[in-house]
Amino acid sequence: MSSVEKSNSHQIRKKIEEHHKSVVDRFHEKHAETLKFAKKHSLAIAGAAILTAAALGVSHIYALEHTKHKQQQETASLQLFVKQLNSLITDRKTLNSAEEEVIADALSKKFGLNLKISLNENRLNEIFGYVGKEQHLYRWAGDALTSHDLQNAGMAPLQGAFKDFDDVDQEKYYVAVQLHELPNWNKDWSTLKPWYKYRKVLVFNPVNQKGIVAVIGDSGPAKFTGKTFGGSPEVMEYLQMKDGSQKGKAIILFVDDIQNKIALGPVDPTATYLANK
Amino acid sequence: MKYIFEDIIETESIFLIIEKHFDDDAEKEHMKNVIRDTIHHKLMDLILDELDVEKRVVFLAGVENENEHPSLLERLRDWIDSFEEKIRLKAKEAETEMIDLINVG
Numbered sequence: 001m002s003s004v005e006k007s008n009s010h011q012i013r014k015k016i017e018e019h020h021k022s023v024v025d026r027f028h029e030k031h032a033e034t035l036k037f038a039k040k041h042s043l044a045i046a047g048a049a050i051l052t053a054a055a056l057g058v059s060h061i062y063a064l065e066h067t068k069h070k071q072q073q074e075t076a077s078l079q080l081f082v083k084q085l086n087s088l089i090t091d092r093k094t095l096n097s098a099e100e101e102v103i104a105d106a107l108s109k110k111f112g113l114n115l116k117i118s119l120n121e122n123r124l125n126e127i128f129g130y131v132g133k134e135q136h137l138y139r140w141a142g143d144a145l146t147s148h149d150l151q152n153a154g155m156a157p158l159q160g161a162f163k164d165f166d167d168v169d170q171e172k173y174y175v176a177v178q179l180h181e182l183p184n185w186n187k188d189w190s191t192l193k194p195w196y197k198y199r200k201v202l203v204f205n206p207v208n209q210k211g212i213v214a215v216i217g218d219s220g221p222a223k224f225t226g227k228t229f230g231g232s233p234e235v236m237e238y239l240q241m242k243d244g245s246q247k248g249k250a251i252i253l254f255v256d257d258i259q260n261k262i263a264l265g266p267v268d269p270t271a272t273y274l275a276n277k
Numbered sequence: 278m279k280y281i282f283e284d285i286i287e288t289e290s291i292f293l294i295i296e297k298h299f300d301d302d303a304e305k306e307h308m309k310n311v312i313r314d315t316i317h318h319k320l321m322d323l324i325l326d327e328l329d330v331e332k333r334v335v336f337l338a339g340v341e342n343e344n345e346h347p348s349l350l351e352r353l354r355d356w357i358d359s360f361e362e363k364i365r366l367k368a369k370e371a372e373t374e375m376i377d378l379i380n381v382g
Contacts, residue, residue, distance in 0.1 A: 008298065009298045009299050009300075009304075012298055012308075012379050013304075013308060015378045015379065016308060016311055016312065016315075016375060016378065016379070017311055019315060019374075019375060019378055020311045020312075020314060020315045023315050023318050023319060024314075024315075024318055026322075027318045027321065027322050030322065031322070031325050034325055034330070034333050034337075035337075038333060038334050038337040038338065
């Protein structure tokens with residue numbers, strides 16, 4: 001190849017690589033929100049793989065090696081996180097505020113959600129406790145058990161603390177928390193009740209690392225039961241949590257979702273609700 | 278790694294130009310990979326523009342896995358009107374854009 005041709009090929013390479021960079025940058029900028037959202041779900045499905053880079057299929061050998069290395073690091077980080085989390089909560093009755101913050105931060109990163117212990121100066125007495133399996137709740141006048149899934153769970157005789165639900169998903173993915181045990185409940189219930197009504201929370205089962213976004217749909221269970229939270233039949237089924245002697249503990253955190261963009265349900269793209277779309 | 282849309286599109290013209298201008302095999306391969314990746318991004322942009330949020334998640338979750346490609350392509354044919362036609366057109370546009378870049382100056 002002559003020096004002129006060599007110079008020409010150098011120019012071509014420069015132009016094509018610059019163009020590639022510009023196309024890739026524009027893509028990332030334009031679809032930042034989508035890729036972030038997808039990454040959140042990919043963490044659940046792949047255990048920590050960085051979906052974005054893989055999805056984009058960067059074929060350059062260095063980029064590919066970099067991606068592999070990053071995936072390995074992420075997987076190692078997740079394994080470490082699981083180990084640390086389990087050691088943090090094993091045999092613990094309560095968590096101190098520093099531990100709570102560590103857990104909220106770690107789960108925010110894991111699920112790509114903005115999770116809070118305290119939101120608008122409101123907080124639950126506990127974020128970690130046993131979860132009892134609740135029955136279905138009447139969603140509105142005329143509702144019947146036959147129009148719910150998981151009918152073996154039965155229907156509670158009364159409506160939930162907030163009466164009518166706004167939609168089907170709120171009842172499907174609801175939890176009960178001990179609102180009546182909040183220290184300022186008796187004094188401030190008239191302002192607290194609307195704040196807690198259908199407030200979004202993440203329910204996380206540390207045993208299997210599954211998480212689900214639910215709403216606070218009822219008040220309970222009673223303190224004497226030894227349980228801190230209650231979960232709808234669908235929440236309990238997805239998290240694979242049992243009641244009775246096999247009952248397990250879950251972590252519940254507020255989801256800071258001021259724009260109301262986070263969907264209720266499993267934080268996992270393989271879940272049926274997405275696969276059926 | 279195989280890109281999901283590779284069996285649908287035809288971009289041989291630019292690869293012939295690369296063959297003509299580069300001698301070294303490794304450099305040719307590198308250039309072809311950069312071109313493939315550029316076209317892939319253009320097509321990903323098109324697809325994401327066409328899908329709603331949940332479909333995007335389903336698509337992105339499977340696009341990295343070659344085994345998922347046949348079923349994903351089936352879904353895209355269902356979800357997007359004239360899917361293959363749009364893909365081919367966009368790929369051709371991307372190819373022409375790069376050929377023009379090479380030819381200018």
